[in-house]
Amino acid sequence: MKFRHVFTHGYKMTVFVNLYCVVWIALTACSTTGREIPGQNVVSVAPIQILDESMYPRFAEPIPNVTVTVAWVRMDTQTILSIHHNIITQNPRISLSYNDHRSWYLHIKNVQEVDRGWYMCQVNTDPMRSRKGYLQVVVPPSIIDNMTSTDMVVREGSDVTLVCRASGYPEPYVMWRREDGQDFNYNGESVSVVDGETLTVTKVSRLHMGAYLCIASNGVPPSISKRIMVMVQFPPMLSIPNQLEGAYIGQDVTLECHTEAYPSSINYWTTDKGDMIISGGKYEAIPVDSGYNKFMMLKIRNITKDDFGFYKCIAKNSLGETDGIIKLDEIPAPPSAFTTTQKSILDNQTIRKKGQPQIIQTSDAVSSTFQGEAYGEQIRDFDFYENSSVSTKRNKSLTILISLCIIPIIEYIISS
Numbered sequence: 001m002k003f004r005h006v007f008t009h010g011y012k013m014t015v016f017v018n019l020y021c022v023v024w025i026a027l028t029a030c031s032t033t034g035r036e037i038p039g040q041n042v043v044s045v046a047p048i049q050i051l052d053e054s055m056y057p058r059f060a061e062p063i064p065n066v067t068v069t070v071a072w073v074r075m076d077t078q079t080i081l082s083i084h085h086n087i088i089t090q091n092p093r094i095s096l097s098y099n100d101h102r103s104w105y106l107h108i109k110n111v112q113e114v115d116r117g118w119y120m121c122q123v124n125t126d127p128m129r130s131r132k133g134y135l136q137v138v139v140p141p142s143i144i145d146n147m148t149s150t151d152m153v154v155r156e157g158s159d160v161t162l163v164c165r166a167s168g169y170p171e172p173y174v175m176w177r178r179e180d181g182q183d184f185n186y187n188g189e190s191v192s193v194v195d196g197e198t199l200t201v202t203k204v205s206r207l208h209m210g211a212y213l214c215i216a217s218n219g220v221p222p223s224i225s226k227r228i229m230v231m232v233q234f235p236p237m238l239s240i241p242n243q244l245e246g247a248y249i250g251q252d253v254t255l256e257c258h259t260e261a262y263p264s265s266i267n268y269w270t271t272d273k274g275d276m277i278i279s280g281g282k283y284e285a286i287p288v289d290s291g292y293n294k295f296m297m298l299k300i301r302n303i304t305k306d307d308f309g310f311y312k313c314i315a316k317n318s319l320g321e322t323d324g325i326i327k328l329d330e331i332p333a334p335p336s337a338f339t340t341t342q343k344s345i346l347d348n349q350t351i352r353k354k355g356q357p358q359i360i361q362t363s364d365a366v367s368s369t370f371q372g373e374a375y376g377e378q379i380r381d382f383d384f385y386e387n388s389s390v391s392t393k394r395n396k397s398l399t400i401l402i403s404l405c406i407i408p409i410i411e412y413i414i415s416s
Contacts, residue, residue, distance in 0.1 A: 235320030
């Protein structure tokens with residue numbers, strides 16, 4: 001029996017055996033003896049001698065059993081992973097199993113991206129036989145934080161660039177959009193989505209302010225996103241819906257002023273004398289915030305003659321200051337505005353003399369607003385209830401009604 005050792009990459013893979021049979025054969029010469037019979041061509045032959053059993057052919061040694069060895073090899077790194085029943089690699093995530101020496105399984109736990117590549121199952125015959133297969137490892141996307149932009153603050157009118165880097169296999173696709181789903185101006189076009197790892201906005205404005213999402217996907221769930229806030233700094237700007245307001249004495253009125261600023265502005269109201277108005281009692285300042293927008297409202301209760309004049313709304317931040325002025329003018333009250341709590345207005349007027357029936361109003365006071373030079377006056381009908389059916393009392397009630405309508409009109413003409 002002849003043995004041949006085969007080595008693969010520094011490891012002794014197996015022993016191949018060439019089998020052959022060794023046979024001992026003893027050859028003997030056959031000899032004949034006899035004599036010739038006279039007158040005949042006949043020769044008498046002596047019997048052949050039978051050889052001993054030990055002289056028969058025999059096998060010199062038994063044929064041994066042969067085991068074929070299977071090995072697993074990582075092709076791209078030329079690493080032997082296993083030979084027969086033994087794990088060769090030092091990678092603890094790799095194990096081996098087999099079934100009746102006919103099926104051999106290579107197991108990889110907790111598969112990682114480095115495991116991607118070609119693997120070969122090798123049967124060490126002569127010649128060697130093998131099969132190979134490719135292990136594809138896909139990786140869901142992830143955002144590389146140290147290569148991705150964070151929240152930023154920029155001045156209005158400057159350029160801003162947002163960067164988002166993502167990894168994964170296959171290579172992720174990256175896009176940008178606003179968190180609120182609204183379109184935004186991107187280099188002169190209104191868009192909802194921008195493709196690519198980089199988002200560059202030239203001459204950024206306050207309309208670009210908000211949260212942006214960088215979204216990475218590669219077909220391997222889940223997709224991933226990162227939220228980046230863009231804050232645009234600009235000095236306060238102010239707008240007034242109505243610069244001229246009208247109110248009658250005893251009425252409640254609300255002045256309104258709108259501001260925009262970032263950083264957020266400090267907003268307050270002053271009188272025409274420059275005194276700051278503090279909420280409480282007669283005044284109530286009501287701020288309403290909406291992003292970089294603020295709505296300033298000033299409610300003035302129970303207007304008197306001293307309340308007519310100019311009111312100023314002021315907004316300040318670190319980048320500047322602005323203000324706006326609203327004029328509050330007096331207007332004549334409609335007849336429906338005279339209630340029992342407003343009798344002081346008619347100090348010099350006699351509405352009801354002793355013994356005359358009382359006028360009962362069936363409607364609440366109606367507010368009237370003076371917008372610019374336009375004035376709309378709403379007058380409601382009055383029902384007069386009397387305790388007597390005497391016609392003279394009805395006439396007196398009619399006279400009082402006419403007085404209530406004419407006197408405010410005369411006062412308005414004189415004051416104008």
